[in-house]
Amino acid sequence: MADVTVPFRAGDEGYAAFRIPAVVATGTGTLLAFCEGRVDSAADHGHIDIVLKRSTDGGRTWAPLQVAASNGDDLAGNPAPVVLDTGRVLLVHIRAAATATEAAILRGQVDDADGRRVWVQHSDDDGVSWSAPREITAQVKRPGWRWYATTPGHALQLSTGRVLVPANHTLPPTGTDTGAEPRYNSGHCLLSYDRGESWHLGYLDENTDGYVNVNETTAAELPDGRIYFNTRNDSPAPGNRADAHSEDGGRTLLTPFRPQAGLTAPVCQASVLQLRDPDLLLYSGPADPARRARMTIRASTDGGTTWRPAFTVDGLPAAYCDLVRVDRDTVGLLYETGDCGAYETITFRRLPVRRLA
Template sequence: MTDVTVPFRAGHEGYAGFRIPAVVACRPPSRPPSTGGTPTGTLLAFCEGRADSLADHGHIDIVLKRSTDGGRTWGPLEVAASNGKNLAGNPAPVVLDTGRILLVHVRAAAGATEAAILRGHVADADGRRVWVQHSDDDGVTWSKPREITGQVKKPGWRWYATTPGHALQLTSGRVLVPANHTLPPTGTDTGAEARYNGGHCLLSDDRGATWYLGYLDENTDGYINVNETTAAELPDGRVYFNARNDSPSPGNRADAHSRDGGRTLVKPFRPQAGLTAPICEASVLQLRDPDLLLLSAPADPAARALMTLRASGDGGTTWRTALTVDGLPAAYSDLVRIDKDTVGLLYETGDFGAYETITFRRIPVTRLT
């Protein structure tokens, strides 16, 4: 049995590199969402295929590979979303109770660098815009993309990113996509670099037909700077959000809860000092049997390395180390429940750098409990 596979390797299959992993487990249309959090079916591993370099701008496609044996082997590379020679990125897939897969993502002009966007030097039409498409056949074919920017991005926001990682459908049926944005500086220098990240989420109550903004967390005091965010629905119905924090508060992570399905936060994001990590994306996943909230992230405080799974039995208040994968370089990741006995981890790693591969690891649940 193969527990570790490499779906994506830099410099192969027509792309200079692969970044920003996301993974979901498909569900046959006749099967309702499992309250045990144990979907069955094809695994879809998404990421950005960066054609010319590892840069965050340029010609970038959203690519995927499919596995029908729980991640032990993977099919050929396919393009799920393309924007020509421009950017389609930050895949945020979610499997609905109908079996349909939504793929929310961002698009931008190839030359729209992050620095230029943050300084307000990129026209709205060329900047980070939000799109959605769907698949009704386990990711084999995809609908034409549909733009939803006007519903979920406020005028004046500069940088914008969905997740990274998988999105959610809550038990209420609501679809929730964590996201982040930047606020322009206040004052007269409209060409200055945006200084503050803000957290928000996208919500849909009609399975992706229409969208609106949920909570907004826009702290500008320099202590909390919410960036890439991931979310999980807890057994008591609350939504738990965990975010990369780009300000020098303890641990480089921040978290928050919502009691109304992401519309508002109980309290603003606060530092989560129980999670030591570098400034980097992370992923959370709620297991229902056993009742365990998982987080995957690098655990070295200063470098993107030491991929580690942490576990919480109290909804994210406290954390313990559940599994240290290895001591190698590692960066972005995403988690998926494969079956009742197995969790899957899709993550960036390599022998000498974190962006050499996107690797998939099958992890027995018993190793986490």
């Protein structure tokens, strides 16, 4: 049976492009592979739906495409799914006007009503059907923040029951030129203490000196209860990855994000996943330092302090990705890749845990 499948291919099923993958496994073992279905082009704005494919055989085959979240002809994106201990699947995501480009949002030229707003939906039947969307922007986005994005990738439910969604935002520029683009991104997370009914802001990392420029962030709960955060670093600091830890479930960071020189990578999103048996923290992302290519899984046995190569997929173009534990013996990798460019397909690969340990 196939260990490599292609759930999403650009140009298929009514979408010009598929971007921003996220994958989770439900309590029954069903895999839910999410991404953005971009209707007219590969651009980050426009008519975008969050689409979904389900697999009941560990990712070997996939059911037909369905739309999990739609915003009419506008944008629904940045899927951040999480499976709760109740069996419910939460889907936290972003909505915005189709015409709201990133550049215009960064310059403050987009009204709040058309800008990046935060919503949540849920499914109680393993992703077959979804609730109506509910807006939570006022709970998790401060006035004045411009750009806003959840993850990309899966979110977490911690061992305490708390739900944690990594996210990032930009602050308006200081000084008199309020129409300029902000120079620095900032990081935060969303927290829910009641399984998604209400939401709060967790840590804030708003470093404006340009040393570490926190952007798209992924997280994992370590066996000792600490939260490990790993982020895309857009600054000229050493390397393009940075990380941090929290000892209070994401409410604060022990120290601000610092460069992680043990992870060679281009400027790109990545994913982390904590395995409990064996005790292994995994990181996936492109490993070419200069371009989005060479998808690689790396492993840490010390909570993200040091890393070693565990598996290189190939040398092809590759970009955004997400990791999932399929079963005791298998890890799944959902990632953007292609022969000539990184955004031709979103591919799913099954990997034996023994090859990563």
